[in-house]
Amino acid sequence: MIKYQPIDPLVSPRFSGIRTFMRLPNEETLEDVDFIVAGIPFDTGCTYGIGSRFGPQAIREVSGILKPYNPVLDVNVFDHCSGVDYGDFPTVPGFIEETYEMVEQALVPVYKKNIIPVCLGGDHSVTLAELRAAAQVHGPMAIVHFDAHSDTGDTYFGKLYNHGTFFRRAIEENLIDPESAIQVGLRGPLYDGRQFKFAQDAGVEILTNWDVRKMGIKATITRIREKIQEKPVFVTFDIDFLDAAYAPGTGTPEICGFTTFEAQQLVLDGLKGANFVGFDIVEVLPSGDSPGKITSFAAAGVAFDFISLIAFNKQQGN
Numbered sequence: 001m002i003k004y005q006p007i008d009p010l011v012s013p014r015f016s017g018i019r020t021f022m023r024l025p026n027e028e029t030l031e032d033v034d035f036i037v038a039g040i041p042f043d044t045g046c047t048y049g050i051g052s053r054f055g056p057q058a059i060r061e062v063s064g065i066l067k068p069y070n071p072v073l074d075v076n077v078f079d080h081c082s083g084v085d086y087g088d089f090p091t092v093p094g095f096i097e098e099t100y101e102m103v104e105q106a107l108v109p110v111y112k113k114n115i116i117p118v119c120l121g122g123d124h125s126v127t128l129a130e131l132r133a134a135a136q137v138h139g140p141m142a143i144v145h146f147d148a149h150s151d152t153g154d155t156y157f158g159k160l161y162n163h164g165t166f167f168r169r170a171i172e173e174n175l176i177d178p179e180s181a182i183q184v185g186l187r188g189p190l191y192d193g194r195q196f197k198f199a200q201d202a203g204v205e206i207l208t209n210w211d212v213r214k215m216g217i218k219a220t221i222t223r224i225r226e227k228i229q230e231k232p233v234f235v236t237f238d239i240d241f242l243d244a245a246y247a248p249g250t251g252t253p254e255i256c257g258f259t260t261f262e263a264q265q266l267v268l269d270g271l272k273g274a275n276f277v278g279f280d281i282v283e284v285l286p287s288g289d290s291p292g293k294i295t296s297f298a299a300a301g302v303a304f305d306f307i308s309l310i311a312f313n314k315q316q317g318n
Contacts, residue, residue: 003032005078006068014064020085021063021120021303027084030109034081035116035310037303038106039088040280042099045125045162049251055284055299056088056120058249062293063300070308072268077307080314086117096161100129107133111277118306120299121282123251124151124163127236131166131175134234134277141277142180142231143170144224146266147238148187148254150206152199163251163283171202176234178203182227184220184266185209185241188254209256217265224270232277235306237267239283239299247298249289260298267305272312279306 006023020026021037030036039056046052069076077083089106092098103126110117111134119130124147134141145151151167160169167183170176183199187209196206205227212220240250243257258266281299289295 002078002082004082004084009067019057019060019064021060022066023064024083024085026087028086029084030113030115032082033084033115034314035083035118035307036086036110037083037118037120038086039120040091040103040122040126041088042091042093042121042126043123044094044096044099045123046251047156047162047164049285049288051285051287052121052123052251052283053093054286055122055282058284058286058289058293058296059120059281059299059303060085062296063303066300066304070305070311072264073272073308073312075308075312075315077311080311081307083307096125099126100132100161103129104133108136111137116276116310117278118303119278119280120303121280121284124236124238124282125161125166127280127282128161128166128169130278130280131170131234132173135175138232138277140174140177142228142233143176143182144228144233144235144271145181145183146185146236146241146263147183148185148240148257149238149252150183150186150196150199152195154198168198171199171204177231180228180231181205182207182224184224185212185258187256209258217262221266221270224266228274230275233274234277235271235279237279237281237302239281239295242298247295249285249287249295250283251285251288252283260301263302264305267302268309271309273316273318274309276310276313279303281306
């Protein structure tokens with residue numbers, strides 16, 4: 001029996017009620033759930049446009065329009081999964097290392113119970129805390145990183161932690177397995193031509209936007225699946241993976257990115273059946289979004305696809 005699922009929109013209109021993700025119950029529980037949706041409202045790691053601390057509430061606000069059946073995967077999420085909106089993890093505005101400790105402490109019990117968290121950022125610095133918690137239970141993981149930026153910088157003004165360094169720190173701390181790591185969609189001007197060297201030397205596969213355009217979406221999906229195989233995998237999706245026309249509401253937008261349809265192809269076909277550990281969607285900046293909130297809608301759609309992948313695995317008996 002599925003204990004936790006959204007309010008029935010035929011009983012209560014979708015624009016009604018408290019703004020939880022998909023109108024799921026707001027329950028801080030780890031009993032009888034397959035996944036949780038949790039916010040990490042922190043943006044002190046930003047190096048340019050700030051305000052993604054308001055990303056979780058913006059994504060939740062528009063998510064009420066989502067319905068439970070995913071036609072691409074042919075799965076009704078709540079026929080197979082129980083899930084809750086867990087609320088927001090604690091953060092300390094202005095203090096990144098303290099926030100890391102609090103988020104890690106909050107997430108370890110989730111991973112220990114084999115519950116899959118779908119986290120809503122926040123800037124991309126928060127992913128390091130998620131990976132630290134996951135690695136305590138699962139060890140070094142495969143990772144699929146959808147982003148315009150590599151996030152493998154070493155320091156920024158002499159500091160180790162911000163949204164542009166999380167991937168490098170994750171390699172250094174042995175949280176991920178570089179040989180099972182793939183970054184997809186990197187593009188835009190760089191500080192210098194050696195910016196990808198650290199990750200590539202460690203064994204990370206990098207498919208830039210240009211690479212994907214030349215090889216095509218289908219071949220990119222094949223490379224993702226070959227890279228992660230059946231290993232425990234963490235998926236992190238920076239909303240600036242999308243072209244700025246589809247996601248203007250982000251702190252570091254880049255031109256020449258992907259459409260929402262291409263992103264959905266890569267997520268659903270590239271990750272279907274994978275051994276998921278956790279997901280996040282980060283860098284939604286509501287103050288920079290269009291009046292129609294297209295960035296928030298895109299992020300909510302990606303998060304729903306993540307949940308659909310969890311349900312698909314359960315449907316298949318995985």
